[in-house]
Amino acid sequence: MGGDMSILTRLRKEASRAWAIGWKDIRVYYLSPPTLMFGVMFPFALFFTFTVGRSLSITQMLPILFSQTVFWAASTVGPVVIPLERRTKTFDRYLSAPMSLLSVILGKSLAGVVFGLLVSVIPFFVGWLFFSLQVVDILLFTLGILLSCVAFAAMGIMFASIPTESVGNIMMPMNFIRIPLLFVSGIFIPIESLPWIGQMVSLFSPLTHTLILIRQGLGIAAYPVAPVISVAALLLSSLLFFFVSRQFHEINKRRE
């Protein structure tokens, strides 16, 4: 029994439930004033910390601002939400609802994606209004922003899936990874000036490919990697993060 539902019907049901989770998270957690303040202020604060005093033109700075915005906005809130919901047992509601674990993870990530996209509108308007920002290749620019939001939201949810009810236990390993990524992805140090091993490591960082796609979208010279490779890298990173996240949750279910 139980196999009498068409794949399309099942997919439709899974998608609508994932969206329900995502939309609920946006309303409850992401649109709260502290989260909005964080989402808007933090990337700008980090941006100014590392760019003021350096002899960079605004066209060189804007891709860094975009990359940082999607990186921090999409990956930060999810890891706070899941341990909180584990503690209040509201996470159990998803596990006992008729939907797959993957849909729960996608729903949770969806909120991060939407938040990342919304927040990235701010640097876009700042660049457009004050610095004559011009998007040369809309497709690459849009793919860069969108796929990066997916990848970083998935990364946040992956860390959030670590079996713990404590936010601290998630933030520590996550920042242990996130902060070094800033230094190997061309955000503060150009990839070209890294030693060859650093350049190799850099190619494994999804943030590198975010910056490459955004730079190419804005018509700025980027590290010489074909856009298709950057798109594939971001897609593969997202799949990997979703897969690891699902595995963590399966482990949780076996342990609980």
Next chain:
Amino acid sequence: MTSAISVTSLTKKFGDFTAVDHISFEVEQGEVFGFLGPNGAGKTTTTRMLTGISTPTAGTATIMGHDILHHAFAAKERMGVVTDLSNVYNDLSAWDNLIFTAKLYGLERHHREEKAAELLDMFGLQEVRDDNVREFSGGMKRRLTIAMALINDADVLFLDEPTTALDVQSVRTIRRLIRELNENGTTIFLTTHNMQEANELCSTIAIINQGKIGKIGTPEELKQAMEKMHSVEVAFESGRHSLASDLEGIEGVREVQKRGDKFRLFTLTPPDTLSGVFTFARERGLRILSINTLGPTLEDVFVELTGEEIVHRSNSQTSKKKRRK
């Protein structure tokens, strides 16, 4: 007819500790099945496995014929779940909690709004429907939790300690509702450590202890065991052991146990035994230090029904059982 719940050799281990140990049982459709046991017996762990929250270490279970592991989607569509905690979203209103749950169960827009309004009415939450749940009392949150579990008109409803820590009025409301739901055909799986509640609501009762089912029986068996376990506990100034055999002669007393400096007199008629103890003391010139009538404890009833003693596992995770002498 397919069983509402069918459990075969279900097991849950946490490392070396076996929380649920190869339990098997069937719940017929339309039944109120009581899952009775002390804290730490494995009740909640079993419920969590049956509702898909936790993965069993071994064994299988089906809900309305759907395997909980291999056809989890279909199984979960047929069930509603009330966990032991009121797991509501504190930052949403009562209305939004219900609508969100309805979306998780795939209800169409007009149906979910109709159903949410009906449940708010049923649980007396209509006036506070737009209030933030954070402001609700424990009883209101519990009622909302149950309302959320009813949103999908489930065939099988899992209720894990639904009345714990509630005021009398809320307890009555929830018990009345369980009866009404059952009369309308919903199968209820009720987890409780409250014997009175199990006796009052259930058609079949399974008693679980140390992860194993000690007995599956009727409320009548439970009631009889409970009646036998009423007792009078008395302490005399001179607690001589030899008094035990004399105390057995008091009217209604069927067994006397020496417990520390007290005697426990098991009786079917506590008032008669009580007056008999006073006469007994007066005739022998004994001074009574304390005297109490005691209702049956779950431990007493478990021992009466299964012949085994409850060994609490909170401190040591041994699973020894002592046979009652």
